Amino acid sequence: MNADPLRKKYARIAGWYDLLDFPWEMLRYRKVRPEVWRRTSGARLILDAGAGTGRNIPYYPPSAHVTGVDLSEAMLVRARRRAATSSAVRLSCGTVLALPFKSRTFDAVVSTFLFCVLPDDLQPPALKELSRVLKPGGRAILLEYQYSRHPWRRAVMKAMSPWVAWAYGARFDRRTPEHLASGGWRILEDRFVSGDTVKVIVAEPGPLGDGRRIQPGVSSGIEHEGGR
Numbered sequence: 001m002n003a004d005p006l007r008k009k010y011a012r013i014a015g016w017y018d019l020l021d022f023p024w025e026m027l028r029y030r031k032v033r034p035e036v037w038r039r040t041s042g043a044r045l046i047l048d049a050g051a052g053t054g055r056n057i058p059y060y061p062p063s064a065h066v067t068g069v070d071l072s073e074a075m076l077v078r079a080r081r082r083a084a085t086s087s088a089v090r091l092s093c094g095t096v097l098a099l100p101f102k103s104r105t106f107d108a109v110v111s112t113f114l115f116c117v118l119p120d121d122l123q124p125p126a127l128k129e130l131s132r133v134l135k136p137g138g139r140a141i142l143l144e145y146q147y148s149r150h151p152w153r154r155a156v157m158k159a160m161s162p163w164v165a166w167a168y169g170a171r172f173d174r175r176t177p178e179h180l181a182s183g184g185w186r187i188l189e190d191r192f193v194s195g196d197t198v199k200v201i202v203a204e205p206g207p208l209g210d211g212r213r214i215q216p217g218v219s220s221g222i223e224h225e226g227g228r
């Protein structure tokens with residue numbers, strides 16, 4: 001499971017990321033991010049997987065403790081500045097393929113535009129790892145892209161796709177819902193929140209692929225593996 005190409009890619013664009021994304025953030029993402037975070041209502045410990053430059057930080061619920069994880073330390077540099085004024089935000093560098101947290105740690109896991117970046121072969125192990133760190137009854141809330149069904153909009157997305165793949169490593173045709181289903185997740189909600197291209201998926205792990213059965217120790221707070 002090799003995440004190195006993405007680490008290198010994000011090291012390269014980290015300094016430009018917020019600028020490159022600025023038009024989309026202003027026109028689209030700032031309207032849809034609250035849609036994601038309101039679905040974490042009641043969760044006390046939340047994981048923001050693939051936190052990037054911390055674009056979600058302004059939307060973190062004030063009553064929750066949120067831990068952001070990202071593969072790229074370069075992306076986290078900006079996130080650390082965004083998080084500087086909050087004591088309820090922790091950021092750590094790591095991969096969703098081997099999260100540095102004990103099983104059953106989080107009430108909810110959020111990921112925004114992570115699974116459109118993760119190659120399809122890495123998605124099943126990543127989902128298994130998210131299921132491992134969720135507490136029983138916990139949910140994952142994903143914000144993801146897919147191709148539009150409208151011919152002209154789809155054509156624009158197709159035209160943009162080589163650049164999107166080069167810059168972000170992202171694709172609009174990831175098979176995340178299939179990976180959720182084959183990993184035994186139950187999809188509770190699958191709803192477009194911006195046109196027919198950006199959707200929120202809410203899912204909970206089923207009994208299959210549930211790492212929580214392997215390691216029964218229940219933790220009351222955020223504990224890193226190896227006591228870190």
Ligand SMILES: C[S@@+](CC[C@H](N)C(=O)[O-])C[C@H]1O[C@@H](n2cnc3c(N)ncnc32)[C@H](O)[C@@H]1O
Binds near residue numbers: 007
């Ligand atoms: C498109 S950006 C999205 C960032 C942020 N969530 C947002 O909404 O702006 C994707 C992020 O996923 C991170 N990423 C890619 N592969 C990862 C992995 N295996 N584990 C953790 N983070 C990863 C990248 O470093 C990058 O910061």
